[in-house]
Amino acid sequence: MKKLLALTLAAVMTLALLAGCGGKDGGSTPDTNAPDTNAPAADGNTTAPDDSKPAASGSVYWLNFKPESDEVLQNVAKLYTEKTGVEVKVVTAAAGTYNQQLNAEMDKSNPPTLFVIGNQAGVKDWADYAVDLTGTAIANELNTDAYNLYDETGKLVSIGYCYECYGIIVNPDLVEKAGHSMDEITNFDGLKAVAEDIHARAAELGFDAFTSCDMDGSSSWRFTGHMANLEYYYEQEGNVWTECPATITGKYMDNFKNLYDLCINNSLTDPKELATGGHDASTEFKTGKAAFQVQGSWEYEGLKNEVPNATMIPYYCGVSGEEKAGLNCGTENCWAINAKASAENQQATMDFMVWCVTDPEASRMLVDTFGVMPYKNAAESTNGFLAAAAEYTDNGCYVMNWATNFQPNVDDYRAALVAALNQYNADQSDANWEQVRTAFVDGWAVQYQNANG
Amino acid sequence: MKQKKIAGGSTIRAYTRRWWPLFLGPVVCAFIIGFVWPFIQGIYLSFCKFRLISDAQFIGLGNYIKAFQDPSFIHAFWYTALFAIVSLVIINVLAFAVACALTQGIKGSNLFRTVFFMPNLIGGIVLGYIWSMIFDGILGRFGTSILLESRFGFWGLIILMCWQQVGYMMIIYIAGLQAVPEDMLEAARIDGATRSQTLFRVTIPNVMPSITICMFLSLTNGFKLFDQNLALTGGQPFIIQSGGTTVKTTEMLALNIYNTFYGSSSASQGTAQAKAVIFFILVAGLGLAQLAYTRRKEVQQ
Numbered sequence: 077m078k079k080l081l082a083l084t085l086a087a088v089m090t091l092a093l094l095a096g097c098g099g100k101d102g103g104s105t106p107d108t109n110a111p112d113t114n115a116p117a118a119d120g121n122t123t124a125p126d127d128s129k130p131a132a133s134g135s136v137y138w139l140n141f142k143p144e145s146d147e148v149l150q151n152v153a154k155l156y157t158e159k160t161g162v163e164v165k166v167v168t169a170a171a172g173t174y175n176q177q178l179n180a181e182m183d184k185s186n187p188p189t190l191f192v193i194g195n196q197a198g199v200k201d202w203a204d205y206a207v208d209l210t211g212t213a214i215a216n217e218l219n220t221d222a223y224n225l226y227d228e229t230g231k232l233v234s235i236g237y238c239y240e241c242y243g244i245i246v247n248p249d250l251v252e253k254a255g256h257s258m259d260e261i262t263n264f265d266g267l268k269a270v271a272e273d274i275h276a277r278a279a280e281l282g283f284d285a286f287t288s289c290d291m292d293g294s295s296s297w298r299f300t301g302h303m304a305n306l307e308y309y310y311e312q313e314g315n316v317w318t319e320c321p322a323t324i325t326g327k328y329m330d331n332f333k334n335l336y337d338l339c340i341n342n343s344l345t346d347p348k349e350l351a352t353g354g355h356d357a358s359t360e361f362k363t364g365k366a367a368f369q370v371q372g373s374w375e376y377e378g379l380k381n382e383v384p385n386a387t388m389i390p391y392y393c394g395v396s397g398e399e400k401a402g403l404n405c406g407t408e409n410c411w412a413i414n415a416k417a418s419a420e421n422q423q424a425t426m427d428f429m430v431w432c433v434t435d436p437e438a439s440r441m442l443v444d445t446f447g448v449m450p451y452k453n454a455a456e457s458t459n460g461f462l463a464a465a466a467e468y469t470d471n472g473c474y475v476m477n478w479a480t481n482f483q484p485n486v487d488d489y490r491a492a493l494v495a496a497l498n499q500y501n502a503d504q505s506d507a508n509w510e511q512v513r514t515a516f517v518d519g520w521a522v523q524y525q526n527a528n529g
Numbered sequence: 530m531k532q533k534k535i536a537g538g539s540t541i542r543a544y545t546r547r548w549w550p551l552f553l554g555p556v557v558c559a560f561i562i563g564f565v566w567p568f569i570q571g572i573y574l575s576f577c578k579f580r581l582i583s584d585a586q587f588i589g590l591g592n593y594i595k596a597f598q599d600p601s602f603i604h605a606f607w608y609t610a611l612f613a614i615v616s617l618v619i620i621n622v623l624a625f626a627v628a629c630a631l632t633q634g635i636k637g638s639n640l641f642r643t644v645f646f647m648p649n650l651i652g653g654i655v656l657g658y659i660w661s662m663i664f665d666g667i668l669g670r671f672g673t674s675i676l677l678e679s680r681f682g683f684w685g686l687i688i689l690m691c692w693q694q695v696g697y698m699m700i701i702y703i704a705g706l707q708a709v710p711e712d713m714l715e716a717a718r719i720d721g722a723t724r725s726q727t728l729f730r731v732t733i734p735n736v737m738p739s740i741t742i743c744m745f746l747s748l749t750n751g752f753k754l755f756d757q758n759l760a761l762t763g764g765q766p767f768i769i770q771s772g773g774t775t776v777k778t779t780e781m782l783a784l785n786i787y788n789t790f791y792g793s794s795s796a797s798q799g800t801a802q803a804k805a806v807i808f809f810i811l812v813a814g815l816g817l818a819q820l821a822y823t824r825r826k827e828v829q830q
Binding site: 176182183348354488492494495496499515518521522 | 581582583661662665669673675676764765767769770773774788791
């Protein structure tokens with residue numbers, strides 16, 4: 077009797093377990109098959125609901141990777157649900173953990189229908205999970221294809237929903253207060269003269285040239301990710317990279333060094349104290365403690381009230397002809413639709429995307445947080461830095477593309493660069509700069525091998 | 530009356546005997562779902578190439594070969610071993626000393642115990658960042674930083690771990706010390722034993738069970754250390770070798786596995802998984818060996 081009972085219980089337990097495991101498989105299998113079996117129906121749908129309201133059958137799950145825009149996205153999602161009844165879930169990955177979260181979420185039975193593939197490395201990893209967007213409703217709304225990402229077969233994997241620019245943010249009022257004019261800054265020599273003069277008289281002026289150049293995780297990307305772009309950009313010499321090169325030459329390393337040295341040696345913080353950070357560069361700039369900051373267009377919302385005249389200048393670094401340089405424009409914000417989601421959810425997601433870039437109210441909210449959206453019917457941008465970018469382009473200056481997005485194994489590559497820069501900041505010797513060069517140039521080849529070998 | 534009681538007791542016992550699988554069931558289920566199954570899947574994945582665990586592709590032993598060929602893994606292993614041994618010794622000596630001091634009946638012992646225990650309640654990541662600021666506040670005066678020299682990183686982590694773990698081990702030692710029979714100590718006193726004789730011949734053999742558990746905990750903690758390592762140095766400083774490869778001088782095993790998993794391509798996720806299995810065997814093996822060794826020294830009262 078006892079044995080029988082124990083056996084029965086054990087059997088029940090095992091069955092329950094098997095059912096649990098089996099249930100997971102059973103749940104995911106139809107999901108993966110659904111797009112195939114329902115494909116014809118989905119095609120029929122794409123033409124049908126053009127004039128009608130989006131069908132409320134599917135739902136949208138957007139895995140967002142920018143924590144700073146989470147609040148706005150939640151509001152947009154709520155607005156869409158109110159208007160159409162379609163459920164929109166927005167989940168935001170904590171800073172720097174997007175890849176981990178995407179990995180985990182894609183494995184669930186209810187994976188994100190809308191996610192971000194931001195660069196070529198992402199395309200390599202996730203292209204198989206993305207729907208080809210060529211000729212779709214959202215692709216037809218674009219006003220440029222400059223920010224789209226394609227895989228090697230020419231499939232449109234992800235589509236830019238906004239773009240950004242970075243460079244050196246300037247507080248023109250402080251530059252003038254120091255007795256200079258913005259017209260003096262048209263190349264590296266001009267920038268250097270102004271910055272060094274301000275730094276030399278910092279005590280008397282009450283402000284310094286550059287904000288702190290911290291090397292901790294919250295700030296180092298401004299240099300290892302953004303400023304490094306000037307080297308990659310000029311190294312392309314006009315032949316814009318379309319895929320990650322296996323090696324780079326580091327031909328313009330000296331120009332990177334020019335600007336980098338200028339920043340760390342003419343700032344509020346002694347270069348020896350940058351390693352663990354703890355300074356808040358944005359606040360330093362906002363409170364008028366420094367005239368220059370290496371940053372991007374996303375800062376505009378946060379400082380437009382404190383520094384209404386703030387503008388952005390290119391990375392002047394001593395390259396000949398750089399008077400014609402513009403800002404670094406590009407994006408890592410590219411939508412991809414999950415190919416493994418059900419056809420209804422894919423359709424619901426597509427409808428939601430189109431609504432985001434055409435609805436006046438929604439696109440206004442999104443443009444205010446993203447800066448600008450490259451779509452025909454989206455709201456106009458109010459971002460001063462993006463306006464500056466457009467002005468440079470209008471004046472015939474060249475746009476510096478985001479070659480930095482090709483950095484192979486980006487986290488490892490940048491970590492090594494940060495380690496080398498830390499040594500250099502503490503002791504600015506030639507030997508230490510050679511280490512930086514090794515991490516920058518040879519490290520690229522090593523990480524390329526790691527990622528592709 | 531008496532008869533009834535016994536009868537009642539035996540009925541309960543009989544029921545328990547019959548229904549134990551029901552009571553054991555939930556725990557076993559949870560254990561299987563939360564541990565056994567993921568563990569088996571993890572071992573399977575270490576033989577696979579995968580990006581998502583649901584479409585893994587079996588490739589055999591390739592991941593293990595890659596793991597053993599990875600110089601950063603070997604470096605991390607020796608670094609971790611050194612750290613585990615040094616922290617094991619220092620933490621246990623300090624914890625035992627503090628426990629001895631706080632069982633002498635000093636005024637305010639309870640307050641001290643609480644205060645010493647409290648660092649344990651703070652999470653590892655937070656501790657790592659707080660201590661990195663403390664260390665840099667000091668090292669900054671000398672124009673250097675914890676991120677610039679590996680020995681700073683090593684001893685910094687030792688200090689951090691001591692600060693966090695000594696209180697915890699102390700509690701275990703205090704419990705052990707309080708259980709040392711008073712008559713034995715008295716006998717030792719009457720026999721004229723010196724203080725060190727009493728300590729080594731009476732007290733320590735009697736607290737051997739506590740020493741076993743504390744050493745086991747601090748050894749495995751040392752090996753498994755992750756958050757504090759990540760937050761304090763994150764592996765910095767790196768040695769940038771000519772050719773562009775790097776050695777993360779203060780990267781420990783767990784962080785190495787994490788970095789392998791997330792830092793590189795999908796091919797390396799299997800390698801990271803293989804490393805994790807090796808890591809498990811290592812920690813389990815060392816832990817059990819240490820347990821077996823110290824158990825032999827325990828005395829039964």
